[in-house]
Amino acid sequence: MHETGLKAVDSPRRERTPLVIGHRGAPSYRPEHTLASYELAIDLGADLIEPDLVVTRDGELVARHENELSRSTDVAAHPEFADRRRTQEVDGEELTGWFTEDFTLAELRTLGAVERMPGVRPLNTAYDGRFGVLTLAEIVALVRRRSSPGRPVRVQAELKNPGWFAAQGLPMTELLAAELRRLDAVRSDGPVVVMAFEPEALRALRRDLGTDGTRLVQLVEEEGVQDALITPSGLREISTYADGIAPHKGRILLHGADGALVGVSDLITQAHRAGLTVEPWTLRPENVFLPSHLRRGSDPSGIGDAQTEARLLLALGVDGVITDAPETAHRARAELTAEAMAPVRPRR
Secondary structure: OEEEEOOOOOOOOOOOOOEEEEEOOOOOOOOOOOHHHHHHHHHOOOOEEEOEEEEOOOOOEEEOOOOEOOOOEOHHHOHHHHHHOEEEEEOOEEEEEOEHHHOOHHHHOOOOEOOOOOOOOHHHHHHOOOOOOOEHHHHHHHHHHHOEOOEOOEEEEEEOOHHHHHHOOOOHHHHHHHHHHHOOOOEOOOOEEEEEOOHHHHHHHHHHHOOOEOEEEEEEOOOOOOHHHHOHHHHHHHOOOOOEEEEEHHHOEEEOOOOOEEEEEOHHHHHHHOOOEEOOEOEOOEHHHOOHHHOOOOOOOOEOOHHHHHHHHHHHOOOEEEEOOHHHHHHHHHHHHHHHHOOOOOOO
C-alpha cells in the first residue's frame, strides 16, 4: 500500500477547507485538557478542540488523557485521597496511581490540572494547579459560546478505553449517547464529533444514534494490530459505521530508522475512495516529535519546523490535521489557500 519517493499522491479534490483540530487544546503552550488550553486553541485558529474522555465513579464524562490521574493532576498532593492509590491493569497495561473510576465528579473538582510532559514543556508548569477538570458538557458549552455564523467551533472527542470501562460497569458509549442527546448534539452537523480506536464502540454509537447521527471517526495506531483497518477492504468496512479515519501521521508520511522522511503512502487516496475523510495525528512542534529534516538545533524539546510538516500533509489532500500547536497548521493552510488563489502569470 506504500509508494516510495516524495511525490504527492493523487487524491480527489476536497469539497471543503481542511480542518485544524486542537489536540487536547493547545498543549504546546498550556497544560492539556484545561480551559486555558482549549480557549487558546480556538484563539490560535482551531476549528475543533479534541478532549479525551474518561468516566468517573458516578458516570460523568470528563476530559483526561487517561483514567490514571497522577501525571495530569495534583492528586498525589491531596492526603485525603492517599488511600485510593492502587495498582490495576488497564487495557493490558499494569498501572499504579489514582483512577477516575474511583472518584466522583465532585471529588475530581478539588484537583488541579498539571503539565503532563514537564520534561518536554517545562514552561507549562507555571500553570500547574490553576485549572480544574472539565466535563464534556462544559467543553460543549465552551464551543457554543465561541462559535459564530462566520466561524463555527466544534468538539472532536476521543473515547479512551470504552471496552475496558464497560467491563468495570461504566458503559461509556451508552453514557455518551445519553449525554449527547441531553446536550442536543446528536446531529451529523452538530457540535460534537466522536473518535475511538475500538471499532465496536463506534459501531455501538452508530446503532444507537442512527446513520444521520453524530459524526464518527476511526482512530488508527501507527503500526500493529490495526494494519488490516487500512487495507482497501478494511477501509470499506470502516465506511459502514464511521465517516472518517484519524491515522497516526506515520501511516502517511513514511520515515526511515534515522527519522528521515523517505516517502508517502497512498492511504489518503484509498480512504477517499471508500468515502472516508482523513485527519492524521498528532503534529507537534518540538524536535523530538518531528522528522529529522525539520528539527532545529540539538535540544529534543526545542521548537522545529512543524509548519512545513502540516503544509505537506495538507498538500497531500488530508481533510484535517490534529495538532498540539494549532497556529502552525492554521498558517500552513493559509499559505496553501493563498497560493491556490494566486493568479497564474503568463509565461514569456
